[in-house]
Amino acid sequence: MMKFLPIFLNTRNQACLVIGGGATANRKVELLLRAQAKVIVVAPKLTESLNQLLHDGHITHRANLFVPTDLQNCRLVIAATNDKAVNKEISVMAQAQGILVNVVDQPELCTFIMPSIIDRSPIEIAVSTGGASPVLARLLRARLESLIPANYGKLAEFVASFRDQVKQRLPFNERRLFWENVLQGSIAEMLLAGHTEAATEALKNLINETSASDQKFGEVYLVGGGPGDPDLLTFRALRLMQQADVVLYDRLVSPGILNLVRREAERIYVGKAPTNHPVPQDEINQLLIRLAKEGKRVLRLKGGDPFLFGRGGEEIETLMEEGITFQIVPGITAATGSSAYAGIPLTHRDYAQSCLFVTGHLKDDSINLNWEALAQPHQTVVIYMGLRGLPVICRELIQQGMPVSTPAALIQKATTAKQRVLVGTLETLPGTVESADINLSSIIIIGDVVKLHEKLAWFTP
Numbered sequence: 192m193m194k195f196l197p198i199f200l201n202t203r204n205q206a207c208l209v210i211g212g213g214a215t216a217n218r219k220v221e222l223l224l225r226a227q228a229k230v231i232v233v234a235p236k237l238t239e240s241l242n243q244l245l246h247d248g249h250i251t252h253r254a255n256l257f258v259p260t261d262l263q264n265c266r267l268v269i270a271a272t273n274d275k276a277v278n279k280e281i282s283v284m285a286q287a288q289g290i291l292v293n294v295v296d297q298p299e300l301c302t303f304i305m306p307s308i309i310d311r312s313p314i315e316i317a318v319s320t321g322g323a324s325p326v327l328a329r330l331l332r333a334r335l336e337s338l339i340p341a342n343y344g345k346l347a348e349f350v351a352s353f354r355d356q357v358k359q360r361l362p363f364n365e366r367r368l369f370w371e372n373v374l375q376g377s378i379a380e381m382l383l384a385g386h387t388e389a390a391t392e393a394l395k396n397l398i399n400e401t402s403a404s405d406q407k408f409g410e411v412y413l414v415g416g417g418p419g420d421p422d423l424l425t426f427r428a429l430r431l432m433q434q435a436d437v438v439l440y441d442r443l444v445s446p447g448i449l450n451l452v453r454r455e456a457e458r459i460y461v462g463k464a465p466t467n468h469p470v471p472q473d474e475i476n477q478l479l480i481r482l483a484k485e486g487k488r489v490l491r492l493k494g495g496d497p498f499l500f501g502r503g504g505e506e507i508e509t510l511m512e513e514g515i516t517f518q519i520v521p522g523i524t525a526a527t528g529s530s531a532y533a534g535i536p537l538t539h540r541d542y543a544q545s546c547l548f549v550t551g552h553l554k555d556d557s558i559n560l561n562w563e564a565l566a567q568p569h570q571t572v573v574i575y576m577g578l579r580g581l582p583v584i585c586r587e588l589i590q591q592g593m594p595v596s597t598p599a600a601l602i603q604k605a606t607t608a609k610q611r612v613l614v615g616t617l618e619t620l621p622g623t624v625e626s627a628d629i630n631l632s633s634i635i636i637i638g639d640v641v642k643l644h645e646k647l648a649w650f651t652p
C-alpha cells in the first residue's frame with residue numbers, strides 16, 4: 192500500500208501560512224514562493240533573508256505568536272515553530288477546519304508531506320520515502336538530478352508549443368511514435384545543446400513532411416571520456432553515450448567507460464589496428480560522415496578532452512564541410528586528471544604562476560619544441576606523449592639552464608587502478624622510469640609544484 196498519494200497542488204495566488212520565522216520556515220517560504228503562492232509568515236521575529244523578502248514585497252508578515260484566527264482563509268499551513276506543543280495545536284486546528292497541514296519533522300501531525308524535488312519546470316519530479324528517510328530521498332534526488340539535463344524544462348516547453356500543430360497533422364496512434372522519435376533524436380539534442388532555431392526549423396520540417404520519424408537527421412557526438420575513471424565523465428557525456436547507435440572509440444577509452452555506452456550500440460574500434468598502425472584520420476572522418484548520413488547517432492568517444500591533442504578539430508571540420516550536425520562535450524584532460532589524482536597542483540602561489548601543455552611526441556628521434564620557453568622559472572610544464580622522449584626532454588631542459596634538481600614526475604594511467612606516480616628530478620627521472628618498466632599512457636609534470644606530491648598525494652589505486 193502507498194503511504195501517501197502523490198499529487199501536485201496548485202498554489203498559485205493561494206494564501207499559504209508559514210508559522211515560524213527561523214531557517215526552516217525560511218526554506219519552506221522560498222519553496223512556496225517558487226510555486227507562486229501568496230505567503231503569510233506568522234512569527235514575532237524573522238531571519239535576515241525573510242526580512243529581505245518582506246522588504247521586497249514578496250511575503251506578508253504578522254509579527255505575533257500563532258493565534259487561531261491566523262488560520263482563517265488559508266489553503267495550507269506549515270508549522271515550523273520550535274515549540275512542539277504549538278505545532279501540535281496548529282495541526283489539530285487545521286485538520287478540524289480541513290486545511291492541509293505540514294508540521295516540520297513530525298510526520299504524524301501532517302496531512303501532507305514535502306518531497307525532495309527535482310525542478311525542471313514545467314517538469315517537476317517529487318521523491319518521497321514517506322518520512323522513512325529524508326536523507327535517502329535527498330540522495331535519490333541527487334542521482335536523478337545528474338541524469339536529467341538541466342534544460343529539460345525548455346524541452347517540455349518546446350514540445351508544448353508544437354503539440355496542437357502535431358495533433359492537427361497526425362492521427363492519435365502516430366503521434367506517440369512521432370514524439371518518441373523527436374524526444375530521443377537529434378531535434379531534442381539540438382535544443383538541449385542550445386540550438387533553438389535549428390531545432391525549431393527541423394521540427395517544422397518534420398511536421399510538414401508528416402513523417403513519423405526523424406531518422407534522416409543523423410548526428411555526431413564528439414565526447415571527451417576523461418582520463419579513465421568513469422566517475423569523471425560529465426552528465427552530458429553519459430547521456431549522449433546512452434543514446435548512441437554506434438560508437439567509434441580509440442585506445443585511450445577505458446573499458447569502464449565503454450561499458451557505459453548504450454548496450455545495443457555498435458562498437459567500432461578505431462585505435463591501433465592489429466598491425467599496430469592506427470586507423471588513418473581520414474578513414475575515421477569518412478566513417479563518421481557515412482554513419483551520420485545513414486541517419487545514425489554517432490558517438491565519437493575520445494580519451495581526455497577531444498580538443499587537447501585529440502584531433503577533434505579535424506574531425507569536426509570535415510563534418511562541417513558535409514553539413515552534418517554535431518555536439519562537442521569537453522572531458523577532463525589527462526593533465527588535470529593526473530594533477531588531481533597525483534596531488535600535484537598545476538599552479539600554486541608559491542611555486543608556479545603559469546602552466547604549459549605540450550606534446551613530447553618524438554619524430555625521427557627528436558622533439559620539436561620551444562625549449563627556451565619551456566625552461567622558464569615559476570612555471571609548470573605538462574608533457575603529453577612524452578614517455579619515449581623523456582631522456583631527450585630532460586637533457587634539452589638542462590641544456591637550456593634548468594637546474595638538474597628541478598622536480599619532475601611521471602604519472603602512468605592516471606585516475607585508474609593502474610595509476611603509478613614516479614617522482615624524481617630532471618636528472619634522475621629518466622633512469623627511474625626506465626627501471627620501473629612503464630609502458631602504458633603516461634604524462635610528465637615538470638616544475639616545483641611536483642614537490643607537493645609528497646604532502647598532497649591522496650589517491651591509492
Ligand SMILES: C[S@@+](CC[C@H](N)C(=O)[O-])C[C@H]1O[C@@H](n2cnc3c(N)ncnc32)[C@H](O)[C@@H]1O
Nearest residue numbers: 418495496499501524525575576604605633634
Ligand atoms: C593523443 S594524447 C590524447 C590526450 C587526450 N585528448 C586528453 O585530453 O587527455 C594521448 C596522451 O595523453 C596522455 N594521457 C591520456 N590519458 C592518460 C592517463 N590516464 N594518464 C596519463 N596520461 C594520459 C598520455 O600522455 C598519452 O600519451
